[in-house]
Amino acid sequence: xxxxxxxxxxxxxxxxxxxxxxxxxxxxxxxxxxxxxxxxxxxxxxxxxxxxxxxxxxxxxxxxxxxxxxxxxxxxxxxxxxxxxxxxxxxxxxxxxxxxxxxxxxxxxxxxxxxxxxxxxxxxxxxxxxxxxxxxxxxxxxxxxxxxxxxxxxxxxxxxxxxxxxxxxxxxxxxxxxxxxxxxxxxxxxxxxxxxxxxxxxxxxx
Numbered sequence: 001x002x003x004x005x006x007x008x009x010x011x012x013x014x015x016x017x018x019x020x021x022x023x024x025x026x027x028x029x030x031x032x033x034x035x036x037x038x039x040x041x042x043x044x045x046x047x048x049x050x051x052x053x054x055x056x057x058x059x060x061x062x063x064x065x066x067x068x069x070x071x072x073x074x075x076x077x078x079x080x081x082x083x084x085x086x087x088x089x090x091x092x093x094x095x096x097x098x099x100x101x102x103x104x105x106x107x108x109x110x111x112x113x114x115x116x117x118x119x120x121x122x123x124x125x126x127x128x129x130x131x132x133x134x135x136x137x138x139x140x141x142x143x144x145x146x147x148x149x150x151x152x153x154x155x156x157x158x159x160x161x162x163x164x165x166x167x168x169x170x171x172x173x174x175x176x177x178x179x180x181x182x183x184x185x186x187x188x189x190x191x192x193x194x195x196x197x198x199x200x201x202x203x204x205x206x
Contacts, residue, residue, distance in 0.1 A: 032199025
């Protein structure tokens with residue numbers, strides 16, 4: 001009887017010890033919208049891209065710090081359903097985007113009830129326009145892969161909820177700046193493209 005009891009006691013002590021350790025990782029699941037400011041073609045025609053629902057995911061690990069903490073994070077955002085275009089013939093009418101941008105996040109009052117943060121980094125963007133242009137012609141260049149900078153900020157709000165792990169609520173605003181704009185079927189006056197994503201959701205800490 002001593003061996004099973006000792007094993008149970010050891011498992012209990014390990015679980016208690018783990019529960020008292022400070023969390024170093026968090027995973028966020030967020031839903032929002034992606035807004036792309038209007039632009040102008042080199043011919044002078046305005047080009048607008050409507051908003052799209054945006055799905056965001058973020059993994060982060062604390063590097064150092066307690067009250068003020070530094071995290072390395074990998075935010076991911078995908079927006080599949082932009083609609084818009086230009087009166088100029090031969091321009092795209094739809095757009096889908098995807099971003100994966102390794103970043104650093106500086107977070108104040110980490111682990112407290114309200115914890116604001118700032119984030120910035122550089123990574124990858126994928127921009128996909130529709131297969132047909134607004135004049136019915138095939139789009140010769142649907143996909144564009146581009147470097148992307150990410151700047152953003154937000155706030156985490158701790159809650160008493162647990163879903164296997166402690167849960168926080170998060171509200172954030174990120175700007176994904178694609179170094180090259182999407183292939184809209186025509187050249188634009190500006191080279192890059194801002195993709196602004198306000199989102200909200202929950203974060204699991206472990």
